[in-house]
Amino acid sequence: MICIKAIRRLDPDHATMKHIPFPSDLLEARVPRYTSFPPANRFSSDVGPAQMASWLDAVPDGxxxxxxxxxxxxxxxxxxxxxxxxxARSDEPVDRYLDHLEEEIAMVRARLPVRLQVSALHLGGGTPTLLSPDRLDRLAAMIAASFADEDDREFSxxxxxxECDGARLDRLVAHGLTRASIGVQDFDPTVQSAIGRQQSAELTAETVQALRDRGIGAINFDLLYGLPHQSQATLADTLRSVLEMRPDRIALYGYAHVPWMSRRQRLIPDHVLPNSQERVAQSSMAREALIANGYVPVGIDHYALPHDALAVAARAGTLRRNFQGYTTDEASTLIGLGPSAVSRFVQGYAQNAPVTGQWQSALSGGALATVRGHLLSPSDRLHADIIEALMCSGSVDLADCCTRHDANLEPFIRIARDAVKQMPGAARLEGTRITVTSPLCTRLIASRFDPALERSEGRFSKAS
Ligand code: SF4
Known part of the structure; x- marks a missing residue:
């Protein structure tokens, strides 16, 4: 049963914004989401096709x-x-994309060892369900031709x-779909008009039911707070509808207004966006409502039912962070295919050309489409470990990390002490362990351990 009381208690009239303990300059701070370290906007052209090829060649057998x-x-x-x-109004560019994807899969596979296990396969975008049933069959055949199917593979x-129907769902299920991720954002019509996306709660519920009717028990929803015209009241209404559908996982992200990076976002005027205090109030209200309704908080912005693998991983301390947010995937190699896709190797990151035409040109010329990336240094690995631990569990023993990486502990203790002093109530330092005490401050605390932040501050989304 939905605990509406927990939502009503946090409706605007009852919102406890005055109790938010953080000064506005902290809430306005722009820091990375740290889905990777270093963040993708710090990748450079030092990594190209040759580097990508050598990293593929070095993936160990099995x-x-x-x-x-x-x-x-x-x-x-x-x-x-x-x-x-x-x-894409027609299917012609989609077919051309599939032709090139087939070339890319073959090119990448040829460099990988013969024995290989694919533990997880994720189709993202964009809109993967824009592919017609026969195109989904073609894509599945392309993958199967190069990568052996695994019984326990997650296919999300x-x-x-x-942009989906029963025929597409049937094909996805036939090809092994295990998890569906549905973008919701907010169901309020005014908010939806302001973001150019119409999607009713009824249509969403029909899709959820269609998935469950086909035996797909793992369903994720993406929600946003901080959208234009969004209020705690609209978000509370959305949460009521969402809780009735009871997805297994909910990602609740703060809308990142970065019009200097995304031209489409220039259609959203600044003055209709909630301010930082209101963003915090929306996020806090949603958090309390989800917890009151049986969801377990995972990392900084995910919630999962206790049986879900993400909640289990959070309890076991095995949660990982990747470009999709949080994951249970333990593979050390992620191979990204398609325009803009990022690959992660133990040696570093490699990103494909972001523009479809550039990606296609590279492949047509017989080359991998890598245009940028980052070669991880020993120092990067240490900082990445500290930041990932903070983002996943909100706590890290700095002495353990420094021992693992053969590094001097003192500078990190100094950073931790300064952070605790400058952000009272955000974190505590006990011995050599720093623990974030407010999830809203996790990115801010993590950013203190990011040595390059000063050079790039202002290009990221708000910490709140
Ligand atoms: S949110 Fe809209 S524009 Fe973005 S990938 Fe989904 S359908 Fe496309």
């Missing part, structure tokens, strides 16, 4: 890898969205309820 395939098309282009995607797909 390794476990995960695959991410980026489908860079949407029938509708939502204004809030900063994903690498483009409008981002599903747009406005």
């Amino acid at each position: 390794a476990s890898v995960s695959l991410y395939i980026h489908v860079p098309f949407c029938r509708r282009l939502c204004w809030f969205c900063a994903c690498h995607t483009q409008g 797909v981002e599903i747009d309820p406005a």
